[in-house]
Amino acid sequence: xxxxxxxxxxxxxxxxxxxxxxxxxxxxxxxxxxxxxxxxxxxxxxxxxxxxxxxxxxxxxxxxxxxxxxxxxxxxxxxxxxxxxxxxxxxxxxxxxxxxxxxxxxxxxxxxxxxxxxxxx
Amino acid sequence: xxxxxxxxxxxxxxxxxxxxxxxxxxxxxxxxxxxxxxxxxxxxxxxxxxxxxxxxxxxxxxxxxxxxxxxxxxxxxxxxxxxxxxxxxxxxxxxxxxxxxxxxxxxxxxxxxxxxxxxxx
DNA sequence: CAAATTGTGTATTCCGTGTATACACAATGT
DNA sequence: ACATTGTGTATACACGGAATACACAATTTG
Numbered sequence: 491x492x493x494x495x496x497x498x499x500x501x502x503x504x505x506x507x508x509x510x511x512x513x514x515x516x517x518x519x520x521x522x523x524x525x526x527x528x529x530x531x532x533x534x535x536x537x538x539x540x541x542x543x544x545x546x547x548x549x550x551x552x553x554x555x556x557x558x559x560x561x562x563x564x565x566x567x568x569x570x571x572x573x574x575x576x577x578x579x580x581x582x583x584x585x586x587x588x589x590x591x592x593x594x595x596x597x598x599x600x601x602x603x604x605x606x607x608x609x610x611x
Numbered sequence: 612x613x614x615x616x617x618x619x620x621x622x623x624x625x626x627x628x629x630x631x632x633x634x635x636x637x638x639x640x641x642x643x644x645x646x647x648x649x650x651x652x653x654x655x656x657x658x659x660x661x662x663x664x665x666x667x668x669x670x671x672x673x674x675x676x677x678x679x680x681x682x683x684x685x686x687x688x689x690x691x692x693x694x695x696x697x698x699x700x701x702x703x704x705x706x707x708x709x710x711x712x713x714x715x716x717x718x719x720x721x722x723x724x725x726x727x728x729x730x731x732x
Numbered sequence: 733c734a735a736a737t738t739g740t741g742t743a744t745t746c747c748g749t750g751t752a753t754a755c756a757c758a759a760t761g762t
Numbered sequence: 763a764c765a766t767t768g769t770g771t772a773t774a775c776a777c778g779g780a781a782t783a784c785a786c787a788a789t790t791t792g
Contacts, residue, residue: 583730589706611715
């Protein structure tokens with residue numbers, strides 16, 4: 491478990507957890523079949539409620555990134571590299587749509603966005 | 612007042628208001644010196660609380676986009692085209708930093724982001 | 733000057749979400 | 763049987779967003 495929780499962030503904890511684990515799975519850091527730590531243990535480690543961890547794990551399952559077996563644990567799902575890329579892009583695009591809406595509301599063109607993006611990436 | 616409030620959005624109303632008015636000012640739709648509608652009237656029109664409108668207006672003032680005169684109203688500030696562009700980019704960049712952090716957490720490169728961006732912009 | 737208009741400030745209330753704690757139940761493994 | 767792990771539920775608290783209402787300050791208008 492390599493996760494950082496920021497209590498000052500505006501994002502809820504369960505969402506921070508979900509994003510970071512998602513990124514680790516889709517980035518290849520966590521291999522298929524890997525068993526996530528028990529929710530109680532994770533809750534202890536992160537000084538966080540069990541429910542909070544569970545919420546994050548639920549979201550991971552909803553996205554098909556892990557599968558859960560009661561009594562055993564939660565395991566990173568198995569998928570092909572292609573599928574992994576597809577899921578990753580799907581998640582990023584979902585976020586990106588909202589971002590773009592914001593940029594467009596200011597009348598920014600695609601080129602302008604790319605220019606700004608290049609400055610700080 | 613040309614504003615759309617979405618109660619299903621995850622963004623709070625005052626923020627939706629602020630973003631839309633900001634965009635209209637920085638996009639040139641609202642000229643310098645233009646008098647925004649009285650907060651009570653805006654609240655009625657949008658079926659929203661006075662406080663909610665005030666919160667949005669406060670944020671506009673904080674960003675230097677309007678100036679307020681008690682007893683008179685709230686007026687769009689005057690600034691040069693250059694300054695307008697600077698403020699606009701400043702606001703967009705502020706948002707963009709968070710967006711980029713998300714993309715990076717998935718290991719996306721700048722080129723990949725641009726590619727995805729181009730698909731849906 | 734008096735009244736209407738507009739912005740400001742404050743108090744109270746309500747609701748939903750995020751979070752924590754605790755306990756009981758279900759499935760698995762030793 | 764017992765320990766471990768996930769699930770479900772109930773309760774409680776804090777906080778932010780939002781609404782309503784009222785009093786006050788500054789400006790405009792009659």
